[in-house]
Amino acid sequence: MRRSTQALIGQKVWLVGGSEGIGFELVKKLLDSGAQLVVSARAAEQNTALLALRSANLENLYLLNCDVTQKHDLPTVIDQAWSILDGLDTWIYNAGSYQPMRLDEWSIDSFEQMNSVNYLGAVYLMNGLLPYFRKTNPSTDQLSPLWLWNISLASDFGLPYGGGYSAPKAALQNLAESIQPELAEAGIDLKVVNHGFVQTRLTAKNNFPMLGLMAPDMAAKKVFTALLSHKFEHRFPFSLGLVLGTLKRLPKSWALFLTQKMLNTSPPSEKNSSTDSNG
């Protein structure tokens, strides 16, 4: 069943990765729709932009620090996220980390960071949250609990220099497909969003033309629409989705012939040579 915007009024949402970019824009949209939010990022409680939003939404916005790479801290954080609003209806996983790397400059530290944020963090939270969501028993006039994972169209096909980012994203997509049937049986609605390039600190690291580049508020609007829809997967924009979806379906030798043409001699990240893989 399609949810209406009104259905979000009073819904209790935990958004992980809401301090920047798409997530921050999504926080504003959810507040406008009347949802109650717990917003997390590594330093959400100290984030100036979130604190300003918080002061204007004291009843509906709570900030909770959460570093998804800190596996042993997460049970406590999950318990806090659950308790702040006395339960949750929706969990959104939007945390992401990106560092393009050539093979000859491959950094294991950067890869581990991307693997932890883009994949394992979601798995830790899923595992910790499941018992809490299983305990909830929505009455027939309530919406079923909802999980939404923001993955990426990059999960379709491994592109040159981007594998450290896209391999964990592809793993998360595969995991989502694997667990969706069991979650549906448990009454939990899992959705994935796979979108293309959005103008944030992550894509500021790219030095190539980005097909279909979107503003963060436009991307957040579409993620918001995904929350209200009955579909499992949301892909946008159409142009990049078509290109990557075609690459995924082509015979591999053809697809790899094409991606070899994307190799260039300049470093993938001329604009950002820092080792911080988060932005």
Ligand SMILES: NC(=O)c1ccc[n+]([C@@H]2O[C@H](COP(=O)([O-])OP(=O)(O)OC[C@H]3O[C@@H](n4cnc5c(N)ncnc54)[C@H](OP(=O)(O)O)[C@@H]3O)[C@@H](O)[C@H]2O)c1
């Ligand atoms: N931008 C794109 O073109 C694009 C394309 C496809 C998919 N995506 C996906 O969309 C999502 C949002 O990306 P964005 O472009 O808006 O990036 P962003 O502006 O860098 O925002 C990423 C969010 O993740 C949080 N985060 C990073 N590491 C974290 C950690 N260890 N623990 C908790 N939170 C962490 C960040 O918070 P702090 O740094 O404050 O902790 C921030 O709130 C990501 O999953 C990304 O992979 C982006």
